[in-house]
Each structure stands twice: as C-alpha cells, then as structure tokens.
Amino acid sequence: MKIAVKSDAVEKESTDVIIISLFENMKSIPSELNSLNKASGGTISNLMKNKDFTGRLNEIIMIPTYKKIMPKRILLVGLGKSTELTLDKIRQAAGTAARTIQGKKFKSPSMLLYKTEYKDISTEDVTRSVVEGVLLSLYNFTMYKTLKKEEKTDINNFTLFIQRKDILDKVKSVVRNTQIVAEAVSFTRDLVNMSGSDATPTFLANKAKGIAKTKGVKCRILSITDMKKLGMGGILNVSRGSAQPPKFIIIEYNTKKKNNDTIIIIGKGITFDSGGISLKPGKEMDLMKADMAGAAAVLGTFKAISNLKPSIHLVGLVPCTENMPSGTALKPGDIIKCLSGKTVEVVNTDAEGRLILADALSYAKRYKPDAVIDLATLTGTCVVALGTFASGMFGNNDGLKDRVQRAGEKCHERVWELPLWDEYYDLIKSNIADIKNVGGRYGGAITAACFLAKFIETIPWVHLDIAGTFLVEKDTPYIRRGATGVGVRLLTQLIQDWKKMPDASKKNKK
Numbered sequence: 001m002k003i004a005v006k007s008d009a010v011e012k013e014s015t016d017v018i019i020i021s022l023f024e025n026m027k028s029i030p031s032e033l034n035s036l037n038k039a040s041g042g043t044i045s046n047l048m049k050n051k052d053f054t055g056r057l058n059e060i061i062m063i064p065t066y067k068k069i070m071p072k073r074i075l076l077v078g079l080g081k082s083t084e085l086t087l088d089k090i091r092q093a094a095g096t097a098a099r100t101i102q103g104k105k106f107k108s109p110s111m112l113l114y115k116t117e118y119k120d121i122s123t124e125d126v127t128r129s130v131v132e133g134v135l136l137s138l139y140n141f142t143m144y145k146t147l148k149k150e151e152k153t154d155i156n157n158f159t160l161f162i163q164r165k166d167i168l169d170k171v172k173s174v175v176r177n178t179q180i181v182a183e184a185v186s187f188t189r190d191l192v193n194m195s196g197s198d199a200t201p202t203f204l205a206n207k208a209k210g211i212a213k214t215k216g217v218k219c220r221i222l223s224i225t226d227m228k229k230l231g232m233g234g235i236l237n238v239s240r241g242s243a244q245p246p247k248f249i250i251i252e253y254n255t256k257k258k259n260n261d262t263i264i265i266i267g268k269g270i271t272f273d274s275g276g277i278s279l280k281p282g283k284e285m286d287l288m289k290a291d292m293a294g295a296a297a298v299l300g301t302f303k304a305i306s307n308l309k310p311s312i313h314l315v316g317l318v319p320c321t322e323n324m325p326s327g328t329a330l331k332p333g334d335i336i337k338c339l340s341g342k343t344v345e346v347v348n349t350d351a352e353g354r355l356i357l358a359d360a361l362s363y364a365k366r367y368k369p370d371a372v373i374d375l376a377t378l379t380g381t382c383v384v385a386l387g388t389f390a391s392g393m394f395g396n397n398d399g400l401k402d403r404v405q406r407a408g409e410k411c412h413e414r415v416w417e418l419p420l421w422d423e424y425y426d427l428i429k430s431n432i433a434d435i436k437n438v439g440g441r442y443g444g445a446i447t448a449a450c451f452l453a454k455f456i457e458t459i460p461w462v463h464l465d466i467a468g469t470f471l472v473e474k475d476t477p478y479i480r481r482g483a484t485g486v487g488v489r490l491l492t493q494l495i496q497d498w499k500k501m502p503d504a505s506k507k508n509k510k
C-alpha cells in the first residue's frame with residue numbers, strides 16, 4: 001500500500017472517506033477540527049451534541065457529507081477517555097476504522113491526524129501506532145482462496161493528513177519505517193498461516209536466501225551432511241521420522257564491529273509437530289503447522305532489520321524440521337547426544353522443540369554473543385499459565401529481561417516472567433543421561449526453559465514461549481484471526497532501541 005503524508009486542508013481534498021478519531025464525551029469539538037466541522041455544516045459537533053457518537057473506544061460512525069466538503073464521507077472512530085489513552089488504543093481505533101472501510105472499493109481513503117502529541121506520547125509514537133493499526137488490521141490471508149475480482153479488497157492508496165507542516169518530514173520517515181515493519185509482520189503471518197506441507201524446512205531456507213539478497217545480509221543453510229559433521233544430535237534425531245530434509249538456517253546482518261553488540265535471535269522451526277511417536281491427539285493437531293512461528297518471527301525480523309539498517313550485528317539461527325512418526329523416528333526412551341556433547345534421555349518425543357533449540361543455543365556460543373533471545377511455541381503449559389495475552393519470558397540476565405519487557409510493552413507484544421528456580425532444575429535430572437527432555441506433570445513451561453538454560457549456560461539469554469500468542473482465534477481490533485506474527489515487532493523494537501550491553505550486566509546467575 002502507498003501511504004502519502006500531506007499537510008493540506010483536508011476539507012479541500014477529494015477523498016472517499018476521511019477518518020477522524022475523537023475522545024469519549026468531549027464537551028466541545030477539538031479546535032483543530034473547527035474549520036472542517038464548519039465547512040461540513042456542523043456535522044461532527046451535531047453528532048456529538050445528540051450523542052449519536054460518544055467516542056467510546058472503537059465506536060464507529062460513517063456519515064456522508066453531501067458535497068458540503070470535498071471528502072465524500074467522514075468516518076468517526078472513538079478513542080475512549082482522553083485520560084486513559086495508550087498506544088494500543090490508538091492502534092485499535094486505527095485498526096477498527098481501517099477494517100470498516102476495507103472491501104468498500106474506496107480508491108483514496110484518508111485519515112486526519114489533527115493531533116499527534118499527547119501528554120506523555122510523542123508524535124513518533126502516535127504516528128507509528130496509527131500506521132501499525134491500519135496496516136496490521138488490513139492483513140488478510142487469502143493465499144489459498146480462489147477470489148473473484150470483486151472479492152479482492154486491497155486498499156492500495158492511503159493518505160495521512162496532518163495539520164503541522166513542521167513535522168511533515170518526521171511523520172513521513174516514521175510512516176516509512178512502520179511500513180517496513182508491518183510488511184515484515186505480514187510476511188511472518190503468511191509463513192505461519194501457510195499449509196505445513198508447503199512451508200517446509202526447505203521452503204523456509206529458501207525464504208532466508210531471499211532475504212539475504214538484501215545488501216548487508218548473508219545466509220548459509222546447513223544440510224543434513226553438515227549437521228552430521230558438527231554432531232547436531234538434537235535436530236538430526238527429531239527429523240528422523242520425516243520425509244522432509246531438516247535445514248539449519250544461519251542468517252547474518254552486518255558484521256562484528258568494535259562498537260557493535262552481537263545479538264543472536266533463535267526461532268523454533270518445527271514445520272509440523274505431530275508429536276512423533278508420542279503422537280498428539282487429533283484435536284487441534286492441525287494447529288501444529290504453526291509450530292514454526294518462532295522461526296517465522298526470526299525471518300520476519302531479518303526482513304525488517306535488513307531494511308531499517310540499525311548499527312548492530314545480528315545473527316539468526318533457525319533449526320527447521322518436521323516432527324513425524326515413522327519406522328525410523330526417534331523413540332521415547334532413546335538417549336541422544338546434542339551438539340554440546342550433553343546426552344538427553346528422550347522421555348517424550350513431543351517435547352521436540354527443546355531438542356532442536358539445544359543445538360541452536362550451543363551453536364550460538366561460537367559467535368561470543370552479547371545477548372541471545374529465542375522464540376518458540378514451546379509448551380501448551382505456558383498457555384495454561386498465561387493465557388493468550390502474554391508470552392512467557394525466562395532468562396538469566398536481569399538487564400536483558402528488562403529490555404525485552406519494555407520493548408514488549410511498547411509494541412503491545414507483552415511478556416510476563418516466570419521463574420527459573422533451582423528446584424525446577426531438579427525435575428529434569430535423568431538417572432541414565434545428563435538430562436531428560438520432560439520434567440513431569442507440573443510447571444512444564446518452566447522445566448522446558450530450564451532445559452534450554454542448561455545449553456546456553458552463562459551467556460545473557462532470554463527465552464520467549466509464544467505458544468499462547470502466535471495465534472488469535474477471533475478477530476481483534478487490529479489482528480484478524482489466525483497468525484499474529486508475534487515476535488517481529490517485539491524483536492525489531494528491541495533491536496532499534498538497543499544500547500550497548502554494559503560489561504557488568506554480562507555476569508549471570510547460572
């Protein structure tokens with residue numbers, strides 16, 4: 001979509017619809033809207049006076065202007081109480097408005113941002129939230145639908161009107177950057193929504209190669225032979241039951257420079273998780289085509305970062321394989337050796353994510369990274385604990401956890417910390433191997449994280465369990481049902497806000 005930013009008087013612009021947001025129960029019309037309101041014969045103030053529009057969050061009303069002004073319609077959307085404004089409410093209102101006009105064949109919809117600054121919210125943040133709300137809400141997964149021409153509902157042009165000329169350049173640049181991020185989120189959502197038989201490990205590896213065509217990005221794919229040479233027993237054993245060859249994607253942006261920190265992002269890339277020999281029940285097994293949402297988030301983040309070009313050294317490690325049952329598959333009770341040399345008693349082949357991540361975490365060490373963050377649809381237990389509104393966060397470094405937490409708040413991909421106390425580690429001790437892959441009935445998200453912690457050891461690390469957040473079952477104001485693309489905005493925010501890790505914070509507890 002093309003987004004233009006203009007500072008002309010909107011009442012004199014021809015547009016199918018002009019979106020305008022209003023706070024709840026305002027005593028009078030904001031002064032910035034006076035001339036538009038007057039020109040339209042008092043339409044907005046009358047609606048407010050008669051309580052036909054109260055400004056409740058996500059309330060919506062579309063009114064024709066009967067040629068009194070150039071815009072053909074006004075679409076009012078409620079922002080809720082002015083004292084309770086948040087970035088996410090801006091996103092929601094923008095998303096609700098954009099969805100209302102989607103599919104209506106409007107050629108030139110627009111929005112008036114008559115105010116871009118609030119008490120503790122900057123012009124940058126307002127603009128970013130508005131554009132995110134619009135672009136994220138319009139995403140629709142139609143890849144597999146046979147659509148008639150009239151069913152294609154894309155909005156190709158959108159104009160943002162602001163009133164202050166002095167911030168025009170700033171707003172334009174925020175719009176550009178937000179578009180880059182939103183496109184990366186759509187890319188990730190497509191991968192996660194796709195059929196598991198299409199989005200295979202090889203397919204994901206090819207997507208990574210595609211991203212590596214951008215200047216400053218390179219990528220290397222480890223084949224099964226490479227993995228055997230290295231001794232990547234985690235991913236190799238998980239892939240044993242599958243007809244699809246596993247791939248280990250290494251993607252790198254920028255190179256190590258003196259003043260750059262090295263951040264590694266790792267994503268679980270199980271392109272279908274049947275459970276393996278510990279076969280999952282049939283109910284909702286179809287969702288397990290999305291067990292590569294962590295992998296897709298890492299690739300999406302690379303797409304965004306390679307265009308935004310922050311000064312950071314970023315490495316993505318993405319182990320990709322299916323987890324399938326077959327005569328050659330990994331069996332419960334098997335003992336395997338991972339890349340680190342540690343042996344693992346595989347009690348349950350459905351706890352496969354941690355096995356492939358163990359290899360990636362060990363591989364990460366060779367870069368001597370300043371921070372490692374992994375994203376994984378790792379445990380159903382995490383969804384039981386936190387529901388669908390927060391990803392589980394675990395980590396060994398307070399400074400890094402703090403950064404991730406703040407980035408999550410800012411973009412509303414929120415995280416909530418769960419503990420990694422010593423007692424939990426006792427639950428994954430094995431009698432016959434160095435460690436076992438399942439810790440028993442309780443605290444499953446935590447014991448899974450403890451397992452990972454044993455492989456990253458002292459490197460600053462955060463693990464995000466996104467099993468509850470990778471998907472929404474119902475439409476929300478700016479995310480339609482299906483894959484959310486969680487992780488892309490969080491990681492991009494984190495990386496863009498990155499300041500060099502202080503040496504003192506690199507000392508960890510475990």
Ligand code: BES
Pocket residue numbers: 273275291348350351352353377378379380381438439444467468
């Ligand atoms: N991919 C699943 C976890 C999952 C469940 C993700 C639901 C998204 C939604 C993972 O590989 C798994 O099967 N975990 C098991 C672990 C158990 C066998 C210890 C789980 O959480 O039940």
Ligand code: ZN
Pocket residue numbers: 273275349350351352353
């Ligand atoms: Zn599993």
Ligand code: ZN
Pocket residue numbers: 270273291350352353377378
């Ligand atoms: Zn899984």
